Amino acid sequence: MLVRAETEARLQEKAKNIRRHIITMLAQAGSGHPGGSLSIADIVTALYFAVLKVDPANPQWEERDRFVLSKGHACPVLYGALAEAGFFPLEELKTLRKINSRLQGHPDMRKTPGVEMSTGSLGQGLAAANGMALAGKLDQRDYRVYVVLGDGEVNEGMVWEAAMAAAHYGLDNLTAFLDYNGLQIDGPVGEVMATAPLEEKWAAFGWHVLTIDGHDFGEILAAVEEAKKTKGQPTMIIAKTVKGRGVSFMENEVGWHGKAPDEKQTAQALAELA
Amino acid sequence: MGEKIATRDAYGEALAQLGRSNPDIVVLDADLSGSTKTAVFAREFPQRFFNMGIAEANMMGTAAGLAAAGKIPFASTFAVFATGRAFDQVRNSICYPQLNVKIAATHAGLTVGEDGASHQSVEDIALMRALPNMTVLVPADGVEARLAVRAAAEHVGPVYLRLGRPKVPVIFGDDYSFEIGRAVRLREGSDVTLAACGYMVGPALAAAKLLAGEGIEARVLNMSTLKPLDGDALLAAARETGALVTAEEHSIIGGLGSAVAEFLGQEYPVPVLRVGIGDTFGESGPPEELLEKYGLTAGDILAAAKKAMGMK
Numbered sequence: 001m002l003v004r005a006e007t008e009a010r011l012q013e014k015a016k017n018i019r020r021h022i023i024t025m026l027a028q029a030g031s032g033h034p035g036g037s038l039s040i041a042d043i044v045t046a047l048y049f050a051v052l053k054v055d056p057a058n059p060q061w062e063e064r065d066r067f068v069l070s071k072g073h074a075c076p077v078l079y080g081a082l083a084e085a086g087f088f089p090l091e092e093l094k095t096l097r098k099i100n101s102r103l104q105g106h107p108d109m110r111k112t113p114g115v116e117m118s119t120g121s122l123g124q125g126l127a128a129a130n131g132m133a134l135a136g137k138l139d140q141r142d143y144r145v146y147v148v149l150g151d152g153e154v155n156e157g158m159v160w161e162a163a164m165a166a167a168h169y170g171l172d173n174l175t176a177f178l179d180y181n182g183l184q185i186d187g188p189v190g191e192v193m194a195t196a197p198l199e200e201k202w203a204a205f206g207w208h209v210l211t212i213d214g215h216d217f218g219e220i221l222a223a224v225e226e227a228k229k230t231k232g233q234p235t236m237i238i239a240k241t242v243k244g245r246g247v248s249f250m251e252n253e254v255g256w257h258g259k260a261p262d263e264k265q266t267a268q269a270l271a272e273l274a
Numbered sequence: 275m276g277e278k279i280a281t282r283d284a285y286g287e288a289l290a291q292l293g294r295s296n297p298d299i300v301v302l303d304a305d306l307s308g309s310t311k312t313a314v315f316a317r318e319f320p321q322r323f324f325n326m327g328i329a330e331a332n333m334m335g336t337a338a339g340l341a342a343a344g345k346i347p348f349a350s351t352f353a354v355f356a357t358g359r360a361f362d363q364v365r366n367s368i369c370y371p372q373l374n375v376k377i378a379a380t381h382a383g384l385t386v387g388e389d390g391a392s393h394q395s396v397e398d399i400a401l402m403r404a405l406p407n408m409t410v411l412v413p414a415d416g417v418e419a420r421l422a423v424r425a426a427a428e429h430v431g432p433v434y435l436r437l438g439r440p441k442v443p444v445i446f447g448d449d450y451s452f453e454i455g456r457a458v459r460l461r462e463g464s465d466v467t468l469a470a471c472g473y474m475v476g477p478a479l480a481a482a483k484l485l486a487g488e489g490i491e492a493r494v495l496n497m498s499t500l501k502p503l504d505g506d507a508l509l510a511a512a513r514e515t516g517a518l519v520t521a522e523e524h525s526i527i528g529g530l531g532s533a534v535a536e537f538l539g540q541e542y543p544v545p546v547l548r549v550g551i552g553d554t555f556g557e558s559g560p561p562e563e564l565l566e567k568y569g570l571t572a573g574d575i576l577a578a579a580k581k582a583m584g585m586k
């Protein structure tokens with residue numbers, strides 16, 4: 001699908017701002033996870049600024065679409081998007097990971113407006129998303145549920161239990177993204193624990209599977225549209241991404257999974273994201 | 275004194291050393307080998323190291339099988355995941371069949387810091403202590419951690435070894451000898467006993483010093499074995515000092531405080547006040563600030579000691 005040039009430009013601008021927030025936030029916190037936050041910055045931007053029906057003034061609106069960040073360590077990107085969308089002041093981003101802050105090191109649905117599920121222990125978000133999707137069907141509500149999983153995260157057996165259940169219950173109101181950035185903590189996914197071929201696995205579990213470039217807004221939005229039209233089964237969008245995307249020295253570097261940039265690195269990163 | 279070393283670092287070193295002398299030692303990790311320090315072993319013995327990916331339940335089950343086939347597996351990840359995520363595997367595949375698996379869990383307690391509540395185990399001791407056949411060790415410093423790793427390998431049966439993220443002051447000298455099931459007196463005293471484990475041994479010693487300044491002589495016990503508990507040391511403390519304060523970087527429900535209160539409640543009732551995390555999850559923040567906020571400082575131990583003495 002071709003996105004209107006105007007939409008594309010707007011999303012590019014938002015994603016850039018959110019990437020800048022990620023860098024600034026982590027630098028101020030002195031710890032956190034830049035790589036996996038940057039790799040899904042475009043997906044999360046597309047969701048919050050072109051897909052999700054949410055109301056920042058009423059985060060608990062019953063008809064809202066739900067977004068679950070199953071790979072919870074990437075919450076800086078979520079906080080950046082929520083703040084840009086108006087769920088809380090941009091000013092608050094600098095409290096990330098500080099004591100008494102609403103912005104915890106991993107998402108906390110009881111502390112942060114707009115956060116739909118507490119995550120951080122990997123592998124549990126898809127099951128929670130299934131629950132939200134089942135409730136939506138029971139209540140005959142139109143909302144849709146979106147979830148983002150990591151490619152290391154799918155090492156967890158529970159992900160596949162949830163995959164089975166989502167197809168079993170025909171959760172066509174559920175759309176999942178798999179952030180296929182190729183890296184986890186101890187190294188490349190294939191070396192730590194071989195998970196490929198992912199397309200075939202999800203298809204075998206009964207999902208409608210699409211593979212896209214996770215940094216292309218046209219492809220992201222087209223895949224979301226196709227998922228909406230798919231009946232009787234959930235959709236898995238396998239998004240090929242670059243861990244650390246947007247900051248040259250972080251891109252595809254396993255060492256940038258979980259550490260904050262120092263002052264010099266922050267300046268360089270922000271210059272690249274200008 | 276003055277030197278600081280994280281118990282997880284001591285674990286990494288000790289494990290590699292064990293690997294050199296014992297070919298049956300095998301190591302499993304769940305995509306955290308850099309943080310748990312099993313990477314030191316992995317580099318030296320790649321054939322005997324198995325990265326199981328982010329799959330803790332499968333890691334524990336696999337460790338059980340390795341043990342059943344004669345190996346001595348050390349399985350490592352963060353304490354929350356080792357004890358929470360894989361609890362049933364630890365229970366039914368390791369403890370029930372009494373298999374020789376060593377669970378060495380790092381990043382226990384609040385001192386995980388900024389990662390927050392999802393990563394801070396406040397209940398792991400309670401879970402592991404409730405399991406039949408399990409031995410539970412919580413070393414206080416790098417020296418004791420190193421010795422506990424050796425002792426765990428020599429002990430036949432499941433062992434839970436609780437290790438921390440931050441560097442902690444070295445308490446013991448090179449002549450220290452560690453024995454599973456034996457509490458160690460770090461300071462003599464007859465007014466009150468401070469029984470601590472892990473990270474809280476340092477603050478307990480500091481509290482004893484402050485108390486001494488006020489003319490109160492506190493006995494300090496290092497309770498590095500939570501199970502089996504050293505009943506003799508506790509009985510002597512109850513008889514000779516008449517009041518105890520426990521200190522642990524863990525919930526006051528189910529940990530050291532519970533173990534001591536359960537034991538003395540039946541054997542020799544005296545006041546036992548528990549310094550630990552209340553019935554709550556932690557949160558993000560620098561370790562020092564969290565310890566302050568959640569009441570785990572030398573000052574908190576000191577206040578509890580005075581209160582316990584008043585209850586005699």
Ligand SMILES: Cc1ncc(C[n+]2csc(CCOP(=O)(O)OP(=O)(O)O)c2C)c(N)n1
Pocket residue numbers: 035036037039071073074120121122123149150151152153154179181183184185243257304305306328355359
């Ligand atoms: C159950 C569980 N085990 C281990 C961890 C520690 N951990 C945090 S992130 C991570 C790697 C995640 O890799 P991936 O899903 O590929 O994330 P990304 O590359 O998108 O950052 C691990 C092992 C965790 N958070 N939860």
Ligand SMILES: [Mg+2]
Pocket residue numbers: 150151152179180181182183184
């Ligand atoms: Mg990844």
